[in-house]
Amino acid sequence: MKNLKNTLFLVFAISMLGCYSVNAQSKYIDKKAKIVFEASEKLFEEVKAQTESATAIFDSETNQIASLALVKGFRFKNSLMQEHFNENYIESDTYPKATFKGKLIDFDASELSESPSQVSVDGKMKLHGKEKDIRTDLSIYKKDGSIVMEGGFKVKPEDFDISIPKIVRNKIAKEVLVHINFNLIKK
Amino acid sequence: MKAKKRIAIVLSGILLVVVFAFLALNYMYKPHRNIAEESVASSLSAIEIHEKFANPNISLENLADKIVEVNGSITEIEQTHTIFIDNKVQVDFDTLQQVKGVFDNGSNITIKGRCVGFDDLLEIVKIDQAILIKNQ
Numbered sequence: 001m002k003n004l005k006n007t008l009f010l011v012f013a014i015s016m017l018g019c020y021s022v023n024a025q026s027k028y029i030d031k032k033a034k035i036v037f038e039a040s041e042k043l044f045e046e047v048k049a050q051t052e053s054a055t056a057i058f059d060s061e062t063n064q065i066a067s068l069a070l071v072k073g074f075r076f077k078n079s080l081m082q083e084h085f086n087e088n089y090i091e092s093d094t095y096p097k098a099t100f101k102g103k104l105i106d107f108d109a110s111e112l113s114e115s116p117s118q119v120s121v122d123g124k125m126k127l128h129g130k131e132k133d134i135r136t137d138l139s140i141y142k143k144d145g146s147i148v149m150e151g152g153f154k155v156k157p158e159d160f161d162i163s164i165p166k167i168v169r170n171k172i173a174k175e176v177l178v179h180i181n182f183n184l185i186k187k
Numbered sequence: 188m189k190a191k192k193r194i195a196i197v198l199s200g201i202l203l204v205v206v207f208a209f210l211a212l213n214y215m216y217k218p219h220r221n222i223a224e225e226s227v228a229s230s231l232s233a234i235e236i237h238e239k240f241a242n243p244n245i246s247l248e249n250l251a252d253k254i255v256e257v258n259g260s261i262t263e264i265e266q267t268h269t270i271f272i273d274n275k276v277q278v279d280f281d282t283l284q285q286v287k288g289v290f291d292n293g294s295n296i297t298i299k300g301r302c303v304g305f306d307d308l309l310e311i312v313k314i315d316q317a318i319l320i321k322n323q
Contacts, residue, residue: 031277031309032269053269053279053315055308070304070313072252079219086252096251096304 026061026109028147028184035069035180039157039173047081047172049074056182058147060109065121065149067100067182089162090128098127100134107140109147116141121151128160138180145186152179222281222301222316225254233259236312237275240305251304256320258297261290271311272296279315290322297321 033054039047054069071092076082086092102123116139125134138151154175157164164172229236229250236257239250257278263271268280270290278298280286290296300317 029309032265032279053277053303053313055306057308066308068306068308070306073303073313073315078215079217080215082219093249093251097307 026059027187028058028060029187030056030182030184033067033069033180033182035067035074035178037074037176037178039176041171041173044171045081046077049076049082049085051075056149056180056184058104058149058182058184060147063104063107063109065100065102065104065123067180069098071096071098071127089157089164095128098125100125102134104138104140112140112142112147114142116150125155128162130160132159143183147182147184149182149184150180152177154178220301222254222299223318227256227299228253230256231258233257233272233276233312236302237273237310240312241310250302253302254299255302255314256297256299257314258295258321260295261292264290264292270296272298274311276312276314277306277309278317279313280317280319284317284319295321295323 032052033056034050034052035054036048036050041047051069051073053073054067056065056067058065071090072086074082074085076085100123102121105120105122107119118137119140120135121138122135123133124131126132132155134153134155136151136153138149140147140149142148154177156175157172231239236250236255257272257276259272259276261270261272262274264286265271266287268282268284268286270278270280270286272278278300280298280300297320298314298317299320300314303313303315305312
């Protein structure tokens with residue numbers, strides 16, 4: 001009986017170790033991911049912000065990708081715009097994070113080359129306490145041992161229950177263009 | 188007499204418009220906050236600030252968007268202007284501060300910057316627009 005227990009424990013321990021080492025080898029991380037969003041309308045002042053300190057994690061074993069941006073990390077040219085964005089629209093004190101969790105479809109990291117290939121990604125974006133399904137194409141390639149992912153998608157403020165006051169409605173585009181640039185380094 | 192009065196009214200009207208426009212533009216295009224001049228809301232070690240965010244039960248004080256001074260030893264130096272303190276805090280310096288060749292792993296450092304918040308994917312606190320206070 002004791003023997004069986006020991007064997008079971010050993011099997012358990014080895015499988016745990018196996019899981020761990022596989023995970024450790026297939027993780028790619030970008031701690032300084034770039035995300036830009038723009039909702040500019042022609043003739044009006046540019047509505048655009050970017051962060052260079054978002055986080056992105058990609059697991060080449062499961063093709064899962066996760067990203068997190070702190071909303072307060074987005075910086076605008078105009079400081080008043082940044083203030084209104086944080087306080088009135090996105091309410092970053094209550095909802096400090098924007099996240100994306102998803103999966104690359106039909107992707108094999110071992111076949112990746114230096115020339116970009118188009119890969120679909122399917123996932124959920126969470127912002128302002130609301131979730132939305134996102135499906136888009138990313139351009140992915142290898143660069144000096146790291147994996148680069150670039151791409152964009154469009155979202156609407158109302159997808160995330162963000163209401164734009166009438167007075168500024170015609171100065172802000174109905175669709176917000178989000179652009180990402182991840183440079184994922186193997187960990 | 189009448190003409191003089193009319194000119195005075197027109198002139199004061201113009202003056203009013205100019206003053207109003209000046210105030211409005213000043214409000215709309217006010218400068219970004221100046222981290223170097225703002226006073227520090229809290230001064231603590233990298234481990235302490237991490238603890239504050241990782242265990243919110245310990246303290247209800249919200250440091251997000253506040254100016255903080257953080258000290259600890261450098262554990263990682265990244266491209267251009269990012270360092271990690273005690274593997275708990277990510278510091279992005281403002282664009283003037285180069286990090287490669289300037290800082291060394293293991294050296295004690297004190298920085299002042301804006302606390303952006305807590306990244307629970309990596310479990311680190313993020314600070315941006317940082318300036319160097321002390322590097323030993």
